[in-house]
Amino acid sequence: MDTKMTDYKNSLYKELSRLTKGLGSEKRLEILNLLTQGPKPVEGISLATGLSVANTSRHLQVLKESNLVVTSRQGNFIRYSLASAKVAQLILFLFDIGEEQLAEVRTIEAEYDREAGVNQISLQEAVELSEQPDVLLLDLRPVEEFEAGHLPRAVSLPMADFHQKKTQLPKDRTIIVYCRGRQCGYANVAAQDLQSLGYPTFSLNRSFADWKWGKREEC
Structure with missing residues (x-):
């Protein structure tokens, strides 16, 4: 094989492998999933992930490299x-690939939904139903993420304030709750809580990023 062509090919693969280091x-x-919701300072990423600021900074340096x-x-x-x-x-x-190719991922998601015991809804159904006046689409993410972008007609109630304000929600409306998507888990938690209080509730385990980039429609 021509040496110049071999060097060319190897150089390309070497550079592309830098991406896999960031994903590994x-x-x-x-952190990358968190940033699909909008920009954040290192302290905000640290708080959301449970990592120390020092560890967060190290991971961010790898991602930047x-x-x-x-x-x-x-x-x-x-x-x-x-x-x-x-x-x-x-x-x-x-x-998407994880859900399609890894049975373990599907099992983890199914068990989490089963334990929550709440009604699930697809992204497309949630967006369509939110047009109805008797449906309330509730965004559980922090305010800065909501302000960076949210699902159409969604109302902000950050999870940090949820337990204090949940009883103020209207009981004459069906409530659909969402957070940062399937990898978050707060939607099931909030839906379970509201359901126990008598609210007609659905859990949407997709995110604003899923809707914005048009990637997924299933529950």
Whole structure:
């Protein structure tokens, strides 16, 4: 084989392998999924993932070296965001493949839904039903993520305030709750809580990112 062509091919694969280094950690995958919801400072990522700030910074450095995330300055804060829309699509596509190819993933999701014992709803159904006046689409994410983008006609009630304000929700409306998608889990928790209080409730285990990038429609 021609040496020049071999060097060319090997160089390409070597550079592409930098991406797999960024993806090769469950915590880095969690960080990337979190950033599909919008930019965040290292402290916000640390709080959401349960990692120390130091560990979060190390993971972010790997992701930056892999060209999967970029930084920008807002006042005194450095904010991290996905490097491009295609990175967001890559992460969602990876989760799709996981659900299709890994029986363990499907089992984990099914058991979690079964234990919650709440009605599930697809993304398409939720968006369509939210047009009806007797349906309330509830976004459980932090306010800054809601403001960065949310499902059509959704109303913000961050999970941090949910337990204090849940009884103020109207009982004459069907409530659909969503958070950061299947990898989050808060939608089932909130739906279970509301259901126990007598609210007609559905859990939407998809996210704004799923809707924005048009990747998934199933429950």
